Amino acid sequence: xxxxxxxxxxxxxxxxxxxxxxxxxxxxxxxxxxxxxxxxxxxxxxxxxxxxxxxxxxxxxxxxxxxxxxxxxxxxxxxxxxxxxxxxxxxxxxxxxxxxxxxxxxxxxxxxxxxxxxxxxxxxxxxxxxxxxxxxxxxxxxxxxxxxxxxxxxxxxxxxxxxxxxxxxxxxxxxxxxxxxxxxxxxxxxxxxxxxxxxxxxxxxxxxxxxxxxxxxxxxxxxxxxxxxxxxxxxxxxxxxxxxxxxxxxxxxxxxxxxxxxxxxxxxxxxxxxxxxxxxxxxxxxxxxxxxxxxxxxxxxxxxxxxxxxxxxxxxxxxxxxxxxxxxxxxxxxxxxxxx
Numbered sequence: 001x002x003x004x005x006x007x008x009x010x011x012x013x014x015x016x017x018x019x020x021x022x023x024x025x026x027x028x029x030x031x032x033x034x035x036x037x038x039x040x041x042x043x044x045x046x047x048x049x050x051x052x053x054x055x056x057x058x059x060x061x062x063x064x065x066x067x068x069x070x071x072x073x074x075x076x077x078x079x080x081x082x083x084x085x086x087x088x089x090x091x092x093x094x095x096x097x098x099x100x101x102x103x104x105x106x107x108x109x110x111x112x113x114x115x116x117x118x119x120x121x122x123x124x125x126x127x128x129x130x131x132x133x134x135x136x137x138x139x140x141x142x143x144x145x146x147x148x149x150x151x152x153x154x155x156x157x158x159x160x161x162x163x164x165x166x167x168x169x170x171x172x173x174x175x176x177x178x179x180x181x182x183x184x185x186x187x188x189x190x191x192x193x194x195x196x197x198x199x200x201x202x203x204x205x206x207x208x209x210x211x212x213x214x215x216x217x218x219x220x221x222x223x224x225x226x227x228x229x230x231x232x233x234x235x236x237x238x239x240x241x242x243x244x245x246x247x248x249x250x251x252x253x254x255x256x257x258x259x260x261x262x263x264x265x266x267x268x269x270x271x272x273x274x275x276x277x278x279x280x281x282x283x284x285x286x287x288x289x290x291x292x293x294x295x296x297x298x299x300x301x302x303x304x305x306x307x308x309x310x311x312x313x314x315x316x317x318x319x320x321x322x323x324x325x326x327x328x329x330x331x332x333x334x335x336x337x338x339x340x
Contacts, residue, residue: 010051011051011054014053015056018079019058020080021060025060025084025085025089038099052109053104053107054112057112060086061087065081066081068228091124093124094131098130111132111136113125115139115170116170137176137190139172139175139192139193140194141198142158143156143157145231145234146224147232154168155214155216156168156287157214157261157266158194158197160265161264161265161266163264165213166214172191173300191306193294194288194289195312195313196246197245197248197286198287200218200285201218201220201235201281202218203282206283211268214287218234225241234281235279246280248317249316253277266288267287301337311329314327314330
């Protein structure tokens with residue numbers, strides 16, 4: 001791919017949500033471990049002709065947790081994480097990033113960074129940003145439904161450009177303002193666009209127009225698998241198999257009724273009857289980003305002077321009736337960005 005497109009940059013991602021935060025916490029606290037890490041990184045970059053790394057530490061100062069990782073509806077793997085250590089993580093992160101960037105030289109160092117203000121503060125953005133080429137701000141999952149806590153019952157947007165009138169008081173634009181207030185230059189900020197939405201279940205909305213807003217409460221549907229059965233997540237998408245989640249391609253196939261919330265620049269979908277996919281049940285509610293929303297977010301990035309946008313992820317983009325990717329959203333975003 002790089003031979004076909006000399007401008008293509010290959011970045012290797014290290015970490016992720018189910019990669020224990022404690023590993024990064026211990027790494028950033030040890031000069032010997034950092035030396036071993038950077039040696040390994042440069043070996044991989046050389047072997048695969050890659051252009052840099054993206055560190056996905058989720059996240060500095062994180063609490064201890066135990067997560068069930070779904071392999072199938074009947075098989076789960078538990079990931080345990082003793083968490084980070086504060087204020088050590090915040091204090092150690094600039095040194096860690098400086099060490100990695102020095103070892104990389106001209107190679108790129110990016111960071112998959114947080115979009116919740118408390119977690120932003122723990123990243124010590126002001127003292128770290130000199131060593132980071134781009135902050136890949138994970139500006140999605142502002143709310144999720146696949147939790148048993150009653151606070152997860154509120155139907156809220158996944159990745160709103162602006163704060164919605166009802167629901168969550170966070171958004172992509174408010175996150176960008178936070179980063180700027182912490183001393184991050186606009187041209188080091190990349191904002192994320194998700195190719196999936198989060199679902200709730202509320203059959204009392206069937207046959208009404210009351211679903212055309214944020215702030216209603218869902219009820220537990222009980223159609224998710226294993227540990228997620230008693231959460232507020234709607235029945236999983238047939239392809240992604242993730243509780244409370246539907247990919248953009250799945251949403252298109254299921255054909256909900258739709259309402260576009262211009263304030264937050266988010267699409268709301270609702271099924272008054274069984275979806276066209278024969279799977280999605282009446283009473284399923286979803287908030288997601290589609291063509292209009294993705295265009296608004298991308299134009300915001302251009303107008304604001306940000307470095308650009310990234311997506312998570314292309315495997316969830318549109319497909320044809322024969323199962324071939326048509327990449328509706330990816331092509332639209334690329335065209336909107338132009339030469340940006």
